[in-house]
Amino acid sequence: MPHVKLPRKSTHIDMTAMCDVAFLLLTFFMLATKFKPEEPVVVKTPSSISDIQLPDVDIMLLTVDTKGRIFFAIDNKVKRRALIEDIDYNKGLKLSEQEKTAFAIDASIGVPFSSLKQYLAATPEEKKAMNVNAPGIPSDTSVANPNNELAAWIKSSRETNPKVRICIKADGDASYPSVQKIVKTLEGYKIFKFNLITNLRGIPPGTAAAADVAAGKSGASK
């Protein structure tokens, strides 16, 4: 039987195209990426069916960890600068320019006013170490209580940025009273509308919300 000679083909594949795709994707991810902001504590938020997106700007984030410690963070560098000036003036903290700048750059605060100066003067590594044992911002159910430092933060933030939207990001295992303190403080300032940050979970089938979605209404995001 005569053998049909097949021309031997090289097993080398031209990688050029694949390389092009890889770098195209890489470029996309590099441009689209927004690094996760560093969080003072690890918080595992509970899930809900609500699918409202968190807006990008004018956000005040109150983080509550499992032990009920409250951390305060606010976006916008310029507003942060104005806020620390206001806090410094009201509380007589005598912060230096450098410490104010540190606040403008830094992410979140979880210490009482008494140790704020020390905290802001610290290096980023020291801050990380301090956050582990930070007591959190002292708060209370009453706005009138002078020890309710959270109230002072909220008041000053709202004065420097009236549009600020308050978001509570609490751990699922945080006790209700620790969250209640924040809610009561907000109520004291007549803030009755705020956001809770949650993870997204699927709508259970056979419920009113599922029927709404099926009917084309966005029932979950009312």
Add this chain to the structure above:
Amino acid sequence: MAELDTSGGGHKKGPGVKKGKKLSTRIDLTPMVDLGFLLITFFMFTTTLAKPKTMEINMPYKDQNLKEEEKNKIKNSVALTILLSKNHRIYYYEGIGDDPSKAPDLKITYFTPQKGIRDEIIAKKKMVDDMKRTGALGPKDETTVLIKPDTTATYSDLVNILDEMNINDVKVYAIIDISDIEQGFIKATEDASAGTPR
């Protein structure tokens, strides 16, 4: 594209000069692709493309100056009171429990997908709808859920119950402080069931 042809030129070397071996200018791009994908993976994991989702809540308007008669009263028949307690336990009863002399019938349930609090809320809504149909309630009456977390409840309980409100399309609900009477109810129910394992 990646291969450059430099073999051309065609310079004839002299007869005594040995021809150098022609080296392939083809570069193996595999490591570069590897690197590319490695970086892609890194950026994919660090990126926050999915923005966090939020849940909007409106607390009932509260004012110390508000007069007693200006507050809107909830009818007992449309109300369902839910008490959140420790270990994700839910106590619930019909009505608003404003009569301290008559202890409401507290029932225990959990956040389970079946036979949990959801079924109770659905049942309550159905009951109110039926009552509306028969004319026992006005058209403006809505199922009202009063949520009262006690001090041992966790934040996830609160979010879960608010989520149930969204899931079951309960339009009127409020988070209210638990009263001492209700704390007593919980304690009494706990004590009663302490002997019997559930």
